[in-house]
Amino acid sequence: MGALNGIRVLDAGLLVQGPQAAALMADMGADVIKVELPGFGDQARWIPVSETDRRAPYFVAANRGKRSVSVDLRKPDGREIFLRLAETADVIISNFKGGTMDSWGLSYEEVSARNPRIIYATGTVFGPIGPDAGREGADLAGQAAGGLISTTGVNGGNPTPVGVTIADFIASQSMANGILAALIARSSSGRGQRVDVSLVGSQIWAQASEYAAFGMSGAQPGRSNHGHPLIHAAYFIVPTKDGWLALIGVPMPLRPAFYNCINRPDLGTDERFAGLLYSSEVKAALHAELSKVFPERTTAEWCEVLRNAGQRYAPVRGYAEVMADPQMWENGYLSVLQHPEWGDVRMAGVPIRMSETPLKPGSFLAELGQDTELVLMELGYEWEQIEAFRSAGAV
Structure with a gap:
């Protein structure tokens, strides 16, 4: 039994920031229902390994262990389905452009009116308030605007982004931490709350020591130059x-x-x-x-x-060397999951070990909307209603 057994999460996120936070909660035992646009789904489904290999690593990595329902939140019926789902949930996760959920009639105020215990977590690029709150972006914007890229590479060299979606992943950890803290607070207050994180804010937090050094000295810490500018050693x-x-x-x-x-x-x-x-x-x-x-x-x-x-x-080391290291497998940092078409796929495992409630990587999330009918029936909808929703394009 996982630590989050009995917790239900609605993952309305896309790409990495929100879905990765939800995936970690699924690894911890939560019942995670991924809500996607009918016919298209999460954009991450369309980011392939290569031009000739159309498998989607971003989607697979961030969506294991989840059930999939396809609901168009922009339509009145889709909105009502989501609100019915929210009444049964503990957590909602989204990371659309700021204001998007509000424009669909799914703001925190509207959702919490139906379920005062809901934890409503949102992820943005630049933060939920201020002049840039509504701007779009992605991982690279977080790395650039948060100052991370100014620290990489060597003196005199061109700016060099980190070669992974590090801003997204750090923000996903911030989101998961905020959600877990809100769940603990709810256990005593009885009420949920809103949790806001951003790519830029999480990047600044991840550079806390470097920002402290700048605040003390007024001097940019400098480029990494094969090491770290603030560590004066070999x-x-x-x-x-x-x-x-x-x-x-x-x-x-x-x-x-x-x-x-x-x-x-x-x-x-x-x-x-x-x-x-x-x-x-x-x-x-x-x-x-x-x-x-x-x-x-x-x-x-x-x-x-x-x-x-x-x-x-x-x-x-490169990834092949990491994958060949028994230390990584013994600690559960790598895992093998079975896909119905691809067979065994080696991928990241879990970064946390817990003695009483161990984390366990979930199975692959397969077809878009494969659990829609089952979940709607769990909500009390009849088959005729589901067919009507489908005819109207709501599911």
Whole structure:
């Protein structure tokens, strides 16, 4: 039994931000009903692996473990169906352009009038209030407007977005956290509440240390330059014979063993590198020296050397290497789900382990609207009514 067993979530979201929050709640045991536009569905269904492989990884990743109903929320009958569903639900999730749900007559005020216990979670790009509240956007807007892209790459290089939808995923975690907190608050107050998150707001929160540094100094923290601008240590990536290796700082007690295991004891006696904290210039000089040493061996060879010496490191890996690591499987970070047409598909597992109520990745969400009739019958609609809804285009 999952931690959210007995909780019902209506996922009216699209793409990543809202659906990923709902997927995590499904992994936690919630009954998640995905509400999609008839005939088209979530836009994520139409983002393929490639031009020749039309399978939809964004949709699959963010919608496992859910039931699917197709309801046109823009139509009066569709609106009433959704409100009937809301009466049975604990949580509603959406991440349309700001004001969209309101324009359909499905604002928090209208929904909570039917169910005062509802947790009404919305995700936007720039936030729910202010001059940009109604602007559209996507993950890249969150990365750019939130300042993240200003920290990536190297000095003098072009702005470089993170290569995954990181703004969406961080916002989805913010949304899930807000929903869980609202559920706890409801257990004592008896009332639901509105939960608002945004891509930009979550990006700023994810850079809390860097924004604090800027607030203190007034200086932009700078680009990552193979490491981190605020960590004044051997905290960077170096090239190896066949790839790259991340050094995760070398604390003072580990320095003698570190320099000995890489056959550079002279660096340990170099006064430039003797301090606890390095200036940017000294850090760059150490990086240059180590970048001469590590290409002498392969990444795997260096991992063995550093592991035996008790050092802090990590290989820079591609997805195939991550998928081949038993550590990832043993912790449940990766999983295999069966698809009725594609067979076994390896994908992300769950990031949280719970001893009493373990998370479990749900099965694939298959056809658009496959559960519509069943869910409507659960609401008390007769078959003749469902056929009338279908004729009117409401489902």
